[in-house]
Amino acid sequence: MAALGAGAFVWDGQRIEEEELRRSAQELQQLEHPEDFPEQERGWEPLLERERFRLWRRPIPGSGLFQYRVFGSYTDVTPRQFFNVQLDTEYRKQWDSLVLKLEVLERDPATGSEVIHWVTQFPYPMYSRDYVYVRRYSVDPDRQLMVLVSRAVEHPGVPEQPEHVRVRSYESHLVIRPHRGFDENGFDYLLTYSDNPQTVFPRYCLSWMVSSGMPEFLEKLHSAALKAKKMELELRDCLSPAKGPEPCGTARLEYA
Numbered sequence: 715m716a717a718l719g720a721g722a723f724v725w726d727g728q729r730i731e732e733e734e735l736r737r738s739a740q741e742l743q744q745l746e747h748p749e750d751f752p753e754q755e756r757g758w759e760p761l762l763e764r765e766r767f768r769l770w771r772r773p774i775p776g777s778g779l780f781q782y783r784v785f786g787s788y789t790d791v792t793p794r795q796f797f798n799v800q801l802d803t804e805y806r807k808q809w810d811s812l813v814l815k816l817e818v819l820e821r822d823p824a825t826g827s828e829v830i831h832w833v834t835q836f837p838y839p840m841y842s843r844d845y846v847y848v849r850r851y852s853v854d855p856d857r858q859l860m861v862l863v864s865r866a867v868e869h870p871g872v873p874e875q876p877e878h879v880r881v882r883s884y885e886s887h888l889v890i891r892p893h894r895g896f897d898e899n900g901f902d903y904l905l906t907y908s909d910n911p912q913t914v915f916p917r918y919c920l921s922w923m924v925s926s927g928m929p930e931f932l933e934k935l936h937s938a939a940l941k942a943k944k945m946e947l948e949l950r951d952c953l954s955p956a957k958g959p960e961p962c963g964t965a966r967l968e969y970a
Contacts (some may be wrong), residue, residue, distance in 0.1 A: 723820050728867050729827040730850035738861050738887040739854075742904045745785060758783070767929060774908060781908040784928055791939045793892045793901040794951070797860050799939045800888070801851065801952045803830070809938035814842055819869060825850060830864075831872050836911070843911055844878040851952065853896075860890040866909075883910035905932065 740751075748755040757772040767786030774781055788796065799805060803816050815833035822828070827850040835842050849864040866884040874880040886907045893900035907928060 723829060723869050723871065725820075725822050725824075725827070728848055729822050729825050730848055730863050730865070731825075732852075734863050735850065735852045735861050738863050738906075739852075739857075739859050739889055741783075741887060741906055742859075742889045742891060742902075745783075745904060762929070764929070767932070769929065777910070779908065779910055781906065782928060783904060783906040784932060785902070785904050786932065787893075787900070787902045788936055789893075789900045791936065791943060792897050792899055793860060793890050794896045795939045795943050796901065796903075796935070797851075797862070797890060798952055799942055800862065800935060805938070805942070809941070810934060815844070819846075819872065829867065829869060831869075833878055841877070841879045843881050844875070845881050845884055845909075846872050847884055855896075858892050858895075860896075862886075862888040879912050881909055881911055883908070885909070 744751040744754050758770040759772060760768070761771050761782075762769040766788065767784050769782065769784050771780040771782045773779070799809075803818060807813050807816055812835045813832070814835060815831065817831055818828050819831050820829040827848050829846065829848050831844065831846050833842055833844040846867060846869045847864050848867045849862065851860070851862040853860050864884070864886040866882055868882075886905070889904045891902050892898065893902070905928065
């Protein structure tokens, strides 16, 4: 986890600040009470509705791309298990067959933000994509919220490689709200996501790939959490950093 290559990563201006976490937490409130946030809720187009989730998209001005969001619920796994599986990079290499590389490059001791290098397969005949992004999470026991924010950054020690296509525009916000408690089955989640995978496919093809891929990923994540629960796998507990050798991020954040 040392700085790689010729240059060192500079956290100033790159770390995820508390304001970003607060805005992400508010996205769930905006969805549930759109009358209180009319400006933020404009332009969302329903795409798909299933038993356990709903999917929307809206255009990103001036880009020809879309921002997506999924709202759903699970009743057979705890929020803690689901969150830990999402954050555990070593376990993800086991349950996500598309991962070619996934490692933590840097960790900010001030905030717990991490820089991740992720290489993932894309459907044939496309090249694999690689992402360099910073992520930070927060847990608010009083308001019963868990938040994970990720966005692309540049890292001087991870230059672009010819065998992969670098994704330089990427952002993801995950908000989880337990139905009862962090260690009791049942929670709602909201995932808001956008990226530019640098494809030459028509926009409608790209939209189909993303709109089908997001629910598929969430189902894989859900299955991995169920498997970890059934097999009693010992994952790094990111809600209680003191239990593991390395903290995943901040343990708590108060929201205004």
